Amino acid sequence: MESILHPIKKAKKRADSEERGSWDKKRGLLLIRPSTKSKDRSASKNGLVASAGLKPAPCRFEMIMESLPAILHGSINYSAGALLSGRLQLKVEDPSGEVRLTKLDMVLRVDTTTRKPVQKNCEGCTTKHDIIREEKFLSQPKSFYKMGDNQFPWSLLLDGRLPGITYCQLGSISYSFVVNATTSSDENITFTHPLLIQRAVPPGPDHASTRIFPPTHLTGRVTMPPVVHPVGQLPVTLTVSGVVEKKEQNQTRWRLKKMMWRIEEHSKVKSTRCDKHKRKVSDDEAVQHVDSKQLGNGELKSGWKTDFDTSGGEIMLDFQAQLSTKPSHKPSCDVDSLSGLEVKHSLVVELIVAQEFVPNKNTNLVTPTGAARVLRMQFALVVSDQGGIGLSWEEEMPPMYEDVPGSPPCYSNADQNDGALGGDLMEDCHGPDLEHTDLERVPTSNPCEPPVYRQRRRIDMGVALPIEYRRGPDDADGAGPSQPRQQHRVFWLDELDEEPQHIPRRRVADEDCEAAVDYGEQSASAALAE
Template sequence: MPGRIFGIDLRRASPQPDQPLRNKNNSISSLIPDSRRSSMEHLKRPTLSLAKRLPSHDRKDRSLSKDKHAKDAPRSPLVPAPIKLNMLMESPPALFIDPPNQSTGALISGRLQVTCNLPEVTLTSIIMYLEATTTIKRPVHERCRECATTINDLYEWKFFSKPKHFTASEGMQELPFSHLIPGHLPSTTHGQLGTIEYSLHVRAMSSDGRETEFRRDLPIHRALRPGNDKNSVRIFPPTNLALHVTLPNIIHQIGEFPVQCRMTGIASKREDTQTRWRLRKLTWRIEESEEMISPACSKHANKVGGEGKGVKHESKREIGHDELKQGWKTDFDQGQVEGEFMASIDSSTNPQCSVEAQNGLKISHNIVLELVIAEEWAPNKKPHQATPTGAARVLRTQFNLNVAARSGMGIAWDDEQPPMYDDVPASPPHYQNNLTELADYSGEDLHADVEHLTLGDE
């Protein structure tokens, strides 16, 4: 089990500690229809600054609670815990709809179930915390729990204010709870450098000072609404080649997506002869890039030059690729080659959704295209009698991909809210030369293919 620390800088995992229900641009209240607002009033503002208000002895006590159970309070069958805790979730799996600056969050509700193991038990408190746990895979100090793990309380429920009496004869008692989890929070993420997880953590204290704990994971996913396809153009100076690519605006970890490509400017005609580029091979790969800032605990802050500082780590990996040698249509009269192929993420690589969290964890995705083109020459009178000139190039370019969960049957809790009209229509394609690359190509496969490349259309 991860360690835990308290009293650390909450801003790491709580972007707006004083306005936890606020999104970047919209206050949540303005997104809540009037009919809903009244029922929201009782939902206490999630106190992201909660840990700051906990008295230090309480914090210390909480940080030790797991060790206490592990070492000092063995769960011997001879000494049963005074109560048994369980939980029944009534809400569907937590799903944020829309990006962090627009999402209205996810409502959770359920019942905490308390059963007496003894004839009667007096509980002085039952407190439940909605916890966000950030785990660093490369902590500043190796094997330091405090460097590796940060737990932030996003909300807390105090189920009663005075000691409460429970008896076995009453049977299981149920304590209902609900909460609107603010939609700006990062979704549950298991990256290569860091993880973000949410859980409900219950601590019940009996009057004889014994504590019973219960924990339930609470995965939170984010789905984005499908929108218009994205059109992009890349040019490859000094050639006349321009690559037009159409991609879906959202892709998923599982399933194929279409990539439409059209390259223009492949033929140059002179009076009697023409030279042209023939597409020999197209390679695509999907890259997952990750960044994480490993913070240092107070004990190891000197390793990174002081409190509040950290070490940035980056990693990149391939999560899907393929190579195509055919499947496109070449039209030298029009001077273009076009085709569509299906690409997909290899779901066995444990791909993550794109995320950008205030604690420094950022995961983004790109599709990289490499096109190998070979030059050939032909007389205008006999355009089919082409001869390779021997020149070849590789065109390399990349496009951002937005990877998100499928919305499936998930419906935003406030789905009856009127639609927002701030979506900008698809803009005309823009040129991004800095993302393109033109290089000589001398792959062996090319020459093998070129041998057979004297005649015919594709």
């Protein structure tokens, strides 16, 4: 019976294989036919395009950015925005070398897209367009030539409350420049240039948080940076205190068995309805959707320090957390936009602790009680892009008038009223004479040189001091000088400010010179004789 049945099975298998082979051949033919049809269709389409005779656009646009990348420094409440500047360049490609435009406008647009719209396949419910800035470059028709420098400069200040570009599971936010031009032949030309806008929150002091876990005496303290970047590590310091509870004869303590951490991303979006689908939604203006996903995670089973000898006991642990531990993790920065899209992040730390019983007489005798707890802590994270070496535009600008400090007080005459000078007075000093330095003029051979003064000093070695001649009471008619008197000359400040007066020298007689010389020789000989 078996010998009869076996050939039948083999025949069936062969028939099945033949049918499969024929089906594979048919399948190959089916796979080939659509490709040929698609080629024919594409060829027919190209033929239709060529037959239609559509002309290329007479001109095209290019965007030239002159400013640095748009980075909003600081949080939404404290950011001053960002400055942008650039040029819109028009390139004429018409064979005639001339294009006449009747309209040329450029708008900065923000596009908010939701992945859970009120009505599927509805563009009005899926994407929302908002215009931030609008520029009109032409007020009347104008002709542009191929050889000309057709450039349109522009500049704007972005509001510091604008959200950065975001791509999350529930929606996205993007920015773009949209240029609309109309030629004299009523031909519309559209150009779109994407714009990258980021937000960078500056780092600050480390953030410390404390958590209490009743009914136990356990207290957890976590120290970590306040700002996290999508690329990099997050150093976290964890300290658990109150792990030992001592009694008269024994003590109970908690021992850390395992530590787990994870970073979660929470996104929220409000799906608005368009005018066509107002009746599909209730009286509420929008439908809110919430989604959460896990980014980076990790666990530790060792590597911490346990101290049961101090009062209360402590467990100290340091670990490095990452925002994305896998290539598939694509974190988004924190966003809180007016359009309804919100993205936030949080760090969740879980500790598994087990209770132990220890007698005070022998602390090496440890007995597990079987009780265990899970200590869960959650901390908010601020995820932001890196600012690099850039600074906010308000920190780079020069100081304003109100930033200049007050000047010293001014002085004015007594007859001036109170006003800009503050009513200050300047009076003469009637007190005792001030201390001054006795100055003398240095003799010079050139009378045109400005006067030079030096401090007068007494010279010894038989040289007399300068002699000043004054007129006596008997010489009122100016007949001649009176008896010479030795006196120091005092120069006042008023005299120093005046220009020097050059008095011609009096010609000295030969007899006077000889007498002076004889006097010097006699004094020198007398000194030698002594």
